[in-house]
Amino acid sequence: MEPSLNEKQALITLCKQQYKNNPTELKIIEEFNKNYSSAQSIWWYTRQSFIYRLLNKTLRVNNIDLLYLFRFFIRDLEKELEKNKFSLPIHVYRAQLMSIEEIEIFKKSIGNFISMNSFLSTSLNQEQARLYFNFVESSDNTQKVLFEIDADPRLNNIKPFANITQHSYFPNEEEILFMIGSIFKINEIKHDDNNDIWNIRLVLCSNNDHQLQSLSQYMQDELGYGETSLYELGRVLCDMGKFNDSEIYFRLYLKQLMDENENPSSCYFALGKVTYMKGDYESSLMWYNKSLKIFIQTLEEYDPNIGQIHNAIAAVYYAQTDYHRALESYAKALVLFEQAYGKDHVTVAMSLEFQQNALFIRQKHLPIDHPDLGTSYNNIGIIYECTGQYDLALKYLNLSLEISKKSLPPQHPEIAKTYENISLIYENNGDLQQALSYTEKAAAIYHHSLPPTHSCVITVQKNIERILLKLQ
Numbered sequence: 001m002e003p004s005l006n007e008k009q010a011l012i013t014l015c016k017q018q019y020k021n022n023p024t025e026l027k028i029i030e031e032f033n034k035n036y037s038s039a040q041s042i043w044w045y046t047r048q049s050f051i052y053r054l055l056n057k058t059l060r061v062n063n064i065d066l067l068y069l070f071r072f073f074i075r076d077l078e079k080e081l082e083k084n085k086f087s088l089p090i091h092v093y094r095a096q097l098m099s100i101e102e103i104e105i106f107k108k109s110i111g112n113f114i115s116m117n118s119f120l121s122t123s124l125n126q127e128q129a130r131l132y133f134n135f136v137e138s139s140d141n142t143q144k145v146l147f148e149i150d151a152d153p154r155l156n157n158i159k160p161f162a163n164i165t166q167h168s169y170f171p172n173e174e175e176i177l178f179m180i181g182s183i184f185k186i187n188e189i190k191h192d193d194n195n196d197i198w199n200i201r202l203v204l205c206s207n208n209d210h211q212l213q214s215l216s217q218y219m220q221d222e223l224g225y226g227e228t229s230l231y232e233l234g235r236v237l238c239d240m241g242k243f244n245d246s247e248i249y250f251r252l253y254l255k256q257l258m259d260e261n262e263n264p265s266s267c268y269f270a271l272g273k274v275t276y277m278k279g280d281y282e283s284s285l286m287w288y289n290k291s292l293k294i295f296i297q298t299l300e301e302y303d304p305n306i307g308q309i310h311n312a313i314a315a316v317y318y319a320q321t322d323y324h325r326a327l328e329s330y331a332k333a334l335v336l337f338e339q340a341y342g343k344d345h346v347t348v349a350m351s352l353e354f355q356q357n358a359l360f361i362r363q364k365h366l367p368i369d370h371p372d373l374g375t376s377y378n379n380i381g382i383i384y385e386c387t388g389q390y391d392l393a394l395k396y397l398n399l400s401l402e403i404s405k406k407s408l409p410p411q412h413p414e415i416a417k418t419y420e421n422i423s424l425i426y427e428n429n430g431d432l433q434q435a436l437s438y439t440e441k442a443a444a445i446y447h448h449s450l451p452p453t454h455s456c457v458i459t460v461q462k463n464i465e466r467i468l469l470k471l472q
Helices: 004-017 023-035 038-045 050-061 065-081 100-107 126-135 215-223 230-238 244-257 265-277 280-300 304-319 323-341 354-365 371-386 390-407 414-428 431-449 456-471
Strands: 090-099 113-115 121-122 144-150 161-163 175-178 183-192 195-207
Touching: 004 050, 023 050, 038 050, 038 065, 038 175, 050 230, 090 126, 100 144, 100 183, 113 230, 121 126, 126 144, 161 390, 183 323, 215 354, 230 244, 230 265, 244 265, 265 280, 265 304, 280 304, 304 323, 354 371, 371 390, 371 414, 390 414, 414 431, 414 456, 431 456
Parallel strands: 144 195
Antiparallel strands: 090 121, 090 144, 113 183, 121 175, 161 175, 183 195
């Protein structure tokens, strides 16, 4: 499918602005404007020009607005890689410089997975890959690294990779290109003392083998690199913890729905979620109740979507420490889920009476680190916390935390919320040092992810001050 005129023109306009003082690049941009077709996407990507530089910079800094403009080009590249993908396993190489900090992370991550947030260029020829080292030098901060990668295209649910030699702007290179979002397991890292090079062994993995959450996965799974709506982009931004940006896109989408007289209930629900994540609980309840009113009017009596809203409302009440209303809303959600699904279903998980069964059901149906299992652990922990059973609450919240660390970006506020809950339990048990430690972990994430005036930042600072006062 060729990009629409609007898609391409939006990108062209941006690129002309970026390179307005570069006549050579402007000439190439005009060539792209006149001649680009989907089948030429690999050729244009491998050409060392504005597309290559701007797209890779955009991926490197996770600029959502620019990625939105590049979505047609990313989509075209994926289709071309899929069309030309390998049929048999390969062994490829990649040479690059890496910081000492990055190497340390790899050393501590043997057996773990990494997700590539950019296209990965490799070579079938080790000697050709190592030529890169002739042009760079190690330093106190950076080291030479040679990746060796095994990739089997026969695996299910993997990102495509292909030999792009015949389609490249540089046809003499034996280049193998891996799609954004390719997942690799880190098998080995060792230092070659003779050549002062770090060797890192990776193997391509199925996307079913883990629960990594990365920008590339969101772009693929949520946006599909296709005709992306404002609503879908808002969802991606919310899941990435960029709540202010997310709310902007949801409000734009709501205006679009109103102008077209479309049902806004799902957008109301999305606004309820993002305002909840921002700590604006009154606005969250307002949006959720707007959504609930429409769903009750338009859906069947026991539609599970109504249960999802009651569940979300319960989370808001819990955040406000209104535990009575929280349990009431959880109970309403439970009744609806039971009516819709029966008791033996992964969604029936909203009260302590059913949580253990729900956890067992989810464990039967889902991967060990699936976020829904983390939700089960979290729900059990919250109910135990509400009823004052702190040891059990701590057990389940820690289980939830382990999964959140694997399935969310490391600075996501949801992780900080779990740290806060754990801190409160330690504080109630009189273990103030542990309480302070977990509160400070929460504060570090909030300060990184949220503005200084955000309610979560203010609250966590008050919590730290309160605990420090108790320690005196």
